[in-house]
Amino acid sequence: MTAVRFKPTLLAALLASSLFQAAWAVEPFVLKDIRVEGLQRADAGTVFASLPFRVGDTYTDDKGAAGLRSLFATGLFKDVRIQIDGNVVVVVVEERPVISRVEFVGTKEFDKDNLVKALKDVGIGEGQPFDRALADRAEQELKRQYLTRSLYGVEVVTTITPAERNRVNVTFTVTEGEVTKIKSIRITGNQAFSESTLLSQMDLTTGGYLTWYTKSDQYARSKLNADLESIKAYYLNRGYLEFKIESTQVAISPDKQDISIAINVTEGPRYVITGVKLDGDYLGKEETFRKLITIKPGEAYRAEDVASTIKAFTDRFAAFGYAFAKVDFRPELDRDKGQAVAVLVAQPQRRVYVRRVNVAGNSRTRDEVIRREFRQFEAAWYDGQKIKLSRDRVDRLGYFKQVNIETTEVPGTADQVDLTITVEEKPTGNLMLGAGFSSAEKFTLTASVKQDNVFGTGNYLGVELNTSKYNRTIVVSTVDPYFTDNGISRSYDVFYRTSRPLSTQGGDYEIVTPGAAVRFGVPYTEFDTVFFGAGAEQTAIHGTTGLPVSYQLHREIFGERSLSVPLTVGWARDARDSTIAPTSGRYQRVNLEWGVAGDTRYLRSDYQFQQYLPLTNRYTLGFNGEFGYGTGLSGKPYPVFKNFTGGGLGTVRGFEQGSLGPVDIEGAYVGGNKRINLNTELYVPFPGAGNDRTLRLFGYVDAGNVWGETEAVRWKDFRASAGVGISWVSPVGPLKLSYGKPFRYFDQDKIQKLQFQIGTAF
Template sequence: MTRPTVRRCLLSLALAAALAGPAQAQNYEPFTVADIRVEGLQRISAGTVFTYLPVEKGDTLDRSRSSEAIRALFKTGFFSDVRFERQGEILVVTVTERPAINTITLTGNKDIETEDLLNGLKGIGLTQGETFNPLNLDRVTQELIRQYNNRGKYNVSITPTVTNLDRNRVDITIAIAEGKAARIRDINLVGNTTYVEDDIRRSWESNTSNWLSWYKRDDQYSREKLSGDLEKLTNYYLDRGYVDFNVESTQVAISPDKRDIFVTANIAEGEVYTISSVKVSGDTVLPQEDVEKLVLVKEGDTFSRGMIELTSDTIIATLGNIGYAFAQVNPVPEIDREKRTVGLNFFVDPGPRVQVRRISFKGNTSTADEVMRREMRQFEGAWFSQAAVDRSKIRLQRLGYFDTVEIETPEVAGQPDQVDVVVNVKERNSGQFTFGLGYQQSYGLITSVQLSQSNFLGTGNRFNLAVQNNSYSKQFSFGMTDPYWTDNGVSLGFNISYTDFDYSDRDANLAQFDNAVSSGEILLGIPLTETDSISMSLGIDRNQITTDDFNTPPLLIDYLVDALGDRARFPQYHVDNDRDEDTPIEDDDGTPGTDPLTLGPYRKWNVNAWRLQAGWQRDSRNDFLMPTRGLYHRIGAEIVLPGSDLEYYRVNYNFEHYWLIRPWLGLKSAAELGYGDAYGVTKDQTCRVYDDFGAIVPGQSTDCGLPFFRNYYVGGPNSVRGFESNSIGPFYRYSDDFRQPIGGSFKTVGTFELYFPTLFDSRGTRLSAFFDYGNVYRSVDSWEAKTLRLSAGMSLQWQSPMGPISISYAIPLQYERHDQIERLQFTFGGTF
């Protein structure tokens, strides 16, 4: 027996049971009920039965009252059978309870989450612990089939199974075989004589199968998507003046195997209409001539519903920014079909001017209200401004404390001229204490202890303490910044750090010398506008540079000698020439004081500097973690002040631009330029000249430029991917098989990156395709476009709970024979 047959039988039995009582009631004459007794109860109490039973002691029970009472008990849904019997003057109610649901199990569902399905089942009473009604199970089956059909899955099979258990319980299993979604094989527009079908359907969500369908799933049929596309079809023609356009009919056919869908839409284009007149009426609040300037259509233009709607929205937004939150603009058309013209009257209804009564925050369990309130550009007691609300949302998103920010503006009950502003946020972990391991391909294993908090104790202050170690450096840093040191947003902070670089590791692709850097600085930031700010810092650095005559490139050592003077070599030691244990090593020849000291290969320079930095930045990006829109510009200058051991400067420019090409596709373009040089006393010093291979050029000298330990480097996961880190640019050649990059004073790097923001559900995960370019040069004069390194590839970025992870695969497109290629690159965990 099939499942539908079983259900029909159950329904028939239930109806028969409902009629059984009245049929039996014919066997007794009307009588006065002296008492009522209920039999057959297991889980349900007798009090529940008496609550629903419309018969009490002392009532006269006849055939009609008996039938009515039985129906009332059946309506409760608790019973599968109800019978009335008479024993003397006692009414005996015999019931058979429906079983209780023990468990509900769903299998095979992928398109619809189990949690969503269970919540839907609960809404119709099909949940664990409730009374089981077979009719509810049939309703669930039909609803699931409908939902899957709406997703284009017409081969879906829903098989419910009911298993009887002891103690009048049942287990319910709903097995779902989703099948594959039906694919759109053909979309046919009939009646389009003016425009090509490909142009009309360019923005449709529904499409036939193509090479991007695996990602966009646009070839999967959906009734909702098709309805939206037909609306876009109407808009397409209305935006081009076809006022009488109409979709006359739509046919959707499915193949016998329910795998292919064929869509046909019959349309009537009509004629093109022009605008005969435009006027603005109603209460414009602002001077009418100012509102008329906002009208984007004029007499003689081709009719366009899109431009008309944009005009209405522009006027509404303008009024909304001065407090008229509920303003409406209704464009009233006057159509002359003989002349093919439309007259427009924009009727303005501003509604009441609205004040903001209260601003409240929800979801911020850690962040203090004050931290969020100071980012708000809409204020309590002020006139409502939609622009201020939108700007407040962006500022909150850019804090980096929240996963989501949503702002609602509900009306105040009984006060049509007031609204509340409710900010709902979902906090992310803005602090981190990490003791663990990371890995970066170029630098190897990174061990770190890190305590960082960008929202320290919910105050918005930034705090960091870190100790880190990898194959070529040991670092310590400690700092804190108060972003609102003053009420108007002036920030103040400090940073102390110590780093010991050991560049003897050839895998790092850095010039080989040791540099222990101790530094401290005070930071100051001053906001200028909503997007512009300037920053300054004053710090002191101490660079302790140790060179090795055997490994450090000679041009680096010569720079220090020429600019600062030579330093004594160490260690100093005597050589045991005679290898005689009885002879002191410092007096091998028997004549005291005549054995010379041998000098070691190391020399050490201490370079002290007072460093002043200043920068201007404009940041209009819409998000802190994964921006999709906006611009970022930064110009920064660093100058080591006169009186320092070396006097030099560096200037940097950074640029980023984000925009969405489609909801599923974004583009990032970025560029970075850097230039540095010496000045003052250091510039006046004369340094030896080396060629591109690191060999000295006899008889030539030049000004001493940017110190080599402040050179720029290019290559690797954070600049031009596909090349080993720091490997691009000038180098010193020890031999044909070993070159040591030494960096340069002029850097140019950039990228174009297509990213897919909706490919993953996780907001912190992004897949992208990129094109990188860049190089570093000894000076600006050395720059040539043909020397730029080019690469292209794919990248995956993931903000994992353990830190950011980035994996990229790049193919170098333009490179030199000696370049060090590294196609697969990845970083795990943060670096300082």
């Protein structure tokens, strides 16, 4: 016999309705009054609003039954009865208890605030009516949360404790158990590629000595789905157009401690593309579209090439105003010969223009801050490229967790659409207190207060403090990214710096530089920005003991205090895929500083070029070159405090920080007016870390040096080193550790094979 279970609320309503009809059948009458009895917390208005009859209406059994159902549906009452007293209806209710407190016992994996929020979504929270069915749902939701962390052995016991005034306390006692680990992953049906090759495409792994950090041995369905897509992409990009994943089995051990994964694949034949055909309507611009094709006849089928071609086609259609264009890939297959003709079928649909651009989700940021980044205008033809650029520009502001643009047709029209850009705000303020330690500067303290979106205006305000053995800085900065309506930015910096060059003799001297600067940024393309500005800074040389001769000469010429008024001009383009762990793209910057007034006259220039090449999806080759040059003007010497320095992380590793270049007779490394750095790095995955880009090994070769004004740049003066290192984006900040050995050096050079830095970007 099959047991039929009813929800308590529904069952009570049905029983009440049937009893009402059986025992309280009455002749219709005109209502003179309605009374409610048994209320404790609920408002009488809630009861009256749920009843389908009012004073003066004709009361019937059907209306009474409907009233009972409506009152039970509110979820506020445990029991409801309707009694008839003459021409008066008496509604007798018994309220559900209200949850007074929700408690958790034994929860270590999750923050309790997050669990409280998750349970509120299923109806369990302080001040809400208690329902046993909802408590059961909450228990299942808790278990679901733990399953996402691979805690399959979790047990949850719900305890309901009555409290005074018809309230209850709900306690969830959790026994989390041990994390369930992946014991084995097997792939069957593969012939073209080995199992180890396919497993290397997956982020999920079996246990290893680094899985405590990567957690790649903890199963999650979403991770497995992503890995299956990675395997599929691997095949589809190597000619296996008909590849399929036939089945996936996930088995858990009886003790819920081990998981075994079995993946069965069907490869199918390997296809070579013999030609590309265009079918459908291409607006008479077939040659324009053919130039966008990345599919290469004579080579194996590659899904990436097909996808990029289709995207390029739809983007081009969108640029012509066809927002709903469709491009389908329909290959013509010759299975016997393993050949395929790529057929691209285009349906441009209709051309439309944008009626209105709406902004939603910005509770703090002003509309104008978002709208001024838009390159798609209202009442203009729909342009997919401009819309994508608009979305990217809003995203690059850094004020939002998510930025999405939705295109909707305007009802009643065939050629109009509305765009709605929806953003999700995120905190843009940053209070940071931290400490760092480097092999060169020992202990350093950093502190900053930054607000990237002050009062929702899009302006930046920040205060930064840095202390170290050789350099100390306090900077107050503000940036208005739209100082003018056409996007010219303006920034102010007020700073106070003290520095002390690396010396073998010690001493009590220091160089103190207070100053201020203003800078403007002019975007002349969507990706390039030119900067120019002006500043004023005063340099004071304090102390005499151990003071390098070059600083003594500077003081003799310019006095103990010297004023500089530099103008700055710069250009920057950043096309890297990441600023912290790049794998592809290029970065370039040029900066010129020209001292035009004050006591000093000089020109200081610096150019940097970086290129990252993805050798595979796991190996990256990076190049960096930096060239600096400075010279005195108007017959005055180049200021010693504008010298370049070299050696250590960021320049030529294997040599002590700041130790390259001319050495003063006092033993101080004062740097020079010319610098060249050449760096090459090969990044590889850390063993056991899978595809995690936050933890990587690298091998490097560095070369470079610093030269003084009277020295010529010669190859024989170059220092060079090679070594290995670890790059880790740690919870306390970026860390870079390198161990290398110079293979081109001189006897007087200061060698430092092991170098590291914590708490600063690299």
